Amino acid sequence: MPLVWSNWETRSPETGETSPYVDWYRTVTFDGADEKDGLSISPLPQAQSVCGSPAPAPLPNFARPPAGETPASDPEIQLTWMPDPDAAIVGVIDSAIALSNARFRRIDGGTRFLSAWLQAGNWRADAAVPFGRELFRTEIDRLMWRHKIGDHVDECAFDRAAGATQFNHTRGDRRLEQLGTHGTHVADLAAGFDLTRADMDEARRRLPLIAVGLPPRSCIGASGNFLEFYAIHAIDYILDRADRIWAACDHGIGHFPVVINLSYGLQAGPKDGQMLIEKVIAEANRRAEAEDRVIRVVLPAGNDLLSEGTARFEVSDTTSTSITWRLAPEDHTPNYAEVWSDALPGPSDPTEAHPLIVSLATPNGPMGPPAPGRAGHMATLTDTSAPNRPLARIYCTTLDDAPLDGSANATRHRMAYVLCTRPTLNPSRTQIAPAGGWTLNISASENGQPKRGFAHVQSDQSLTHGSETGLTSTFNHPDFDAHDETGRLIDTHTYPYDGSLPTLTDTTPPITRRGTLNAIAHTDTARVIGSYRATDGKPSLFSSAAYTGAVDPGRDALSALLPGEDGASRFGLIASGSKSGSTIAMEGTSFSTALATRRIALALLTWIDGGRTGPAPGDETWFRSTAQTEDAAAGFPGQTATEKAGSGRMNAPDTGRIAR
Known part of the structure; x- marks a missing residue:
């Protein structure tokens, strides 16, 4: 049946303030409902640093407080060992961290984790976290002693008792049952120590850890839609617990220095340091400077140089740019891309039109919409035989540089289009987006000076750990070459072994390798x-x-x-696998x-x-x-x-x- 683009229309009051990613996730993955297959997308409290109303976030019901229960305001600090005032705390925000691994133990066999928050763990009454499960050192030690066999800890049994592995729930986390996990590997490189190395005893004693275990991919979202929500909570948690533990140790005036490792990221975003999580990091640094304390947040550059998902362009009222957005066949997850304007002066205006016009067409379908969008508007592609099940949608949104505390007005803003499609394959094989080359046409919406624009394909991964059914889309353009004449992949610059200066090898715009930096890593405070x-x-x-x-x-x-x-x-770097004594690259x-x-x-x-x-x-x-x-x-x-x-x-x- 024919495909039809709607005109731009105002989003409903119920969803108007919701992120386009969340709205499309609910529309496509949850079929408009709040719960599906044991996963709920009902609102959860936002982090204290954001001070916003509860926001939709996917999490199994067993990790949520039952109706009528609220978190405790103050945690009971349970530490059988108190860190000395000469310690610095290493905070690790990652997935599936093996809490009982020997690389994270003290010389006496006890854990070096002061506390850990398993964000998808079983909720417990009187917990002082808004969801999931919190464990302090005393409980971690108790569980390790309880599951000892001779001189060794049964780490699989520990993981189940601690709630880090959940076989009793369909939506339970089982990643620690695999040979290696991202979180354990990162935590080991960041703060793991060999118990047999006497020369490391002092550093081991003085570098305790606080861990936050992020939920599985089904909760983070195929495109990382909810990474910011959980990561902001994690940053707040680490800084809060570090301060509470200092106070519980009765060390007087002062703070532990804190280094936070967040080895996660996104491909698409404004890339100007103004994402919500970047504002949270900047505000945390500002407060730290005012309080004469030390915090450091460390982020990865990202692994997306070869992703073929970054473009920049310049258009006017007489010129346009056309890019192919290629959706892979048999992709079980939705696809997303973003198109951003250059910086615009002052705060955003609801009546302001986007300075760019973005039109999108399926491989054999209509091009639309023909006019610029306004913030809070959306345009939808539907099959006339199923008008209530959209195949694709373009949202228009805006972002400004106003501080989190509202202490000042925005001095600049930017406008963005978020392009969303259905998967190209689903179990029912109905209402799927056509695979192949979609045409993305970009032009200026008004006369005047040429307008700069930036486009990025968003991250994409399978919702099930270990699955390869989530396939990342790419951009394509006749001027882009992935390989040189010898068949080698092209980098941004050469690396001459004679010591001479490197030369630029990146292709000319629109599609480039430069600008692929992690979207949440543009703040100069990290x-x-x-x-x-x-x-x-x-x-x-x-x-x-x-x-x-x-x-x-x-x-x-x-x-x-x-x-x-x-x-x-x-290949790679060697560090600990999921269990003590194992290694993986x-x-x-x-x-x-x-x-x-x-x-x-x-x-x-x-x-x-x-x-x-x-x-x-x-x-x-x-x-x-x-x-x-x-x-x-x-x-x-x-x-x-x-x-x-x-x-x-x-x-x-x-x-x-x-x-x-």
Whole structure:
């Protein structure tokens, strides 16, 4: 039956304030309902730093407070061991962290985790978290002793008793039953220690951890729709518990220095430092400076350099740009892309039209809508035989730089289109989006100077851990080449082994490799880490790059590179698997980020020993100085480009692993 685009229409009052991602997720994945297959998308409280009304977020009912129950206002700090005032806390926000792993234990066998929040854990009455399950050190130790067999902990039994593994629920988390998990690998590189290394005893004692286990992919969303919601909660939790534990230790006036590792990210976003989570990080840093305390947040550059999902362009009233948006066949998850305007002055105006016109067409369908959208409007593509089940939708939205506390008005804003489609395959094989090349046409909506625009394909992953049914869409354009004439994948710059300067190899716009930097990593109040190959110093091909023309105040360079792969024939970095004594290799900027976190944490101990004089390590200046010094001394055969490598390459800290 024929496909038809609607005109722009105002979103309903019930969904007008809802994120386009949430609205489309509810429409497509939940069929408009609040619950499906044991997963609820009913509102949950937002983090304290956001101070907003409850927001829809997917979470199983067993992880939610029952109706009428509210979280306790103050947690009961249960610590059989109190960290000394010369400690620094390492916070890890990640998925499936093995709490009983020997790499996270003290020399006496007790855990180094001061507390852990399993966001998809079973809710317990009187908990002081808004959902999920919280465990303090005393309970973790008790569960480890209870599940000891001889001198060893039955870690599978511990995980089930702690609620980290849930076989009794259809929607339960089972990731720790696999050989390795992202969270355990990251936590080990960031703050894991070998119990047999006596030279690491002091660092092990002085670097306790606070962990937040993010929910499974089914709760984060195929496109990472809900990552911000859970990650903001996690940042608030780590900082709050660090302060409460300091007070419980009766250390007097002061705070523990805190280093937070968040090895997650998104492909699409404004990339100007104004996403909600970036504002939260910036505000946390502002408060820390006012209170004379130290917090450091470390983020990955991302692994999307080869994603073919970033474009930038310049259009006028007489010119336009056309890009192919290619949807993969048999993709079980919705696809998303975003098109952003350049910065516009002042706060947003509800009557203001987007300065760009975006029209979208299926491989053999109509092009629409023909006019610019306004914030809060949407246009929908439907099959006339099923008008209540949309195949695609374009939302128009806006974002400004107003501070979180409302203390000032916005000085600038930007407008965005969020493009959403159904999966190209679902179990019923009905109401699916056509696979193939969709045409994305972009032009200016008014006369005047040429308008800059930016387009990004959003992240996409399977909703089930280990599945490959979620396939990422890509952009395509006749001017884009993924490979050079020898068949090798093209990076942003060459890496000459004769020591000469690198040359630009990125293709000309619209589709580029520069600008692929993690969308939540554009705030200058966080450190952003990419990867290089340890053997020869070559920046890793997958490691995302910044763009020197980024919209202010977005980043035009990452902070530095740390190893993300051991060598050309030695995949990734070695760290702990899910269980003690196991190892696994994983590759990506997530793990370079964890090494950077370890570098900061160890440097903070030296700073504390020196009387806390001078600037604390881990700020941008420290990274710049350290990277430049260590890069120059390393003797690598090639040089790097700033957009790809930031200030340069830093040495990996000692993790206690045998070299490969």
